[in-house]
Amino acid sequence: MNVVLSERRPRQIRRALHGVLLLDKPLGLSSNDALQKAKWLLRAEKAGHTGTLDPLATGLLPLCFGAATKFSQVSLDADKAYTAVLKLGQTTSTADGEGDVLSTREVNVTREQVEAACAAFVGEIEQVPPMYSALKHEGRALYEYARQGIEIERPARQVLIHRIDILAWQHDRLEIAVVCSKGTYIRTLAEDIGERLGCGAHLSALRRTASGPLTIASAVTIEALTEMNETQREALLQPADSLLSDWPRISLDDAEAGRFLTGLRRRVAADDAPRVRVYGPQTHAFLGSAHITAGELIADRLLSPLEVQGLQHPESSL
Incomplete structure (x- = not known):
């Protein structure tokens, strides 16, 4: 009997690497998967991200390597900036485009009403975290209960919305830019704006553009990172103190x-x-x-x- 032994990939040699990589996370990829991919490409010994970005969201994901991991909490606690697209007239079970449609209502609003609805949520507000979130209840993420049809009571939390700017609006499509405190759920904000308008809404697209002093302008995509050689990848690393630059x-x-x-x-x-x-x-x-x-x-x-x-x-x- 012939036995065919499969080839084993050579073990990657890791090295101590220090700094912050600004990654432009693609749609559909989890934050941890993005981190592991970048860690492998840079052959880094130690790495961590600065708070998860939903798979359905794109944009800025600061990744910390080596000494920079000691300061990842700084970015986690920092204010965030997003651009979000709201689908007016339709609510879903997950508050985004992945869920089942719960209601469909006519959209009959004016520009003044849209501006007033957005302005109503600027400042300190209370939000009830969505069931489809990674918040824990008795050791399990809320989304695990939600998938089983179990509703868990969630206390409202106070967050701060610094500003909401209307970027574009056309009938049932509203695009906004939001600057907010950590812990703000943009999906919940989308739902609340929809209810304020009387037509309902869900979040159809989300992109993070800034985290504290770090912005998407200097971020690199996974595809671009893959095409680079090791020297080019290392050159992209921001110093560890970039997380504290302000x-x-x-x-x-x-x-x-x-x-x-x-x-x-x-x-x-x-x-x-x-x-x-x-x-x-x-x-x-x-x-x-x-x-x-x-x-x-x-x-x-x-x-x-x-x-x-x-x-x-x-x-x-x-």
Whole structure:
């Protein structure tokens, strides 16, 4: 009997890689699948994303590698910007185009009514999270209950809508740009705007365009990343501190930087601040994040000496 042994793919050699990749996530791909694909292409040892983007959404997904993973929560907590397309006159079971149609109503609204409906949701509002969401109840995601036809009571949560701009409107198609706090469900916002207009609505398309100071303008697609060589991929990595680029900056001399990296509090001539990014003197080395209270610089998230070296001399990590 002849036995045919299948060829085994050679094991990929991973390396320490530090930085942030701005990925333009495609439609239909989960955030984790996008992360694993990019991690494999860059041969990175350690990687994580900064909060999930639904498979039906496209757009900015910041991916953190190495030292940058320590600051992924910053992007998760940051304000977000989206463009969204609403289908007016139709509600669905999932509040998006994937669900079953629940109701169909005539769309008979004016521009003034559309503007008023959008304006009504600017500011602090309460939202009831949708059943088709990844929020957990007794250890299971809400969407798992929803698929079984089980409705779980969800308490309303407060979110902040900074602005809603109308980009285009034509009868039953409304395109808006939204800037909002973390935890805002655009699907729920779409439903609520539809109810305000009296015709109902669901979300037919969603694209994230910004997360904190990071924008879609510098993002790369999976297809483009696949076509690049390794050097070109590495060149796309933003520095780890790009996640904190809108925070106040504190610079320390060599001695003070060394003490700060051990976790010691340092006296600084700066105003109190809830969050700052801290640098040492050697080519402005990024050291970590901190806050200032009563003139004391208190570390929050520190890089290790090896990580500081890896950020300053990437070739030493390869």
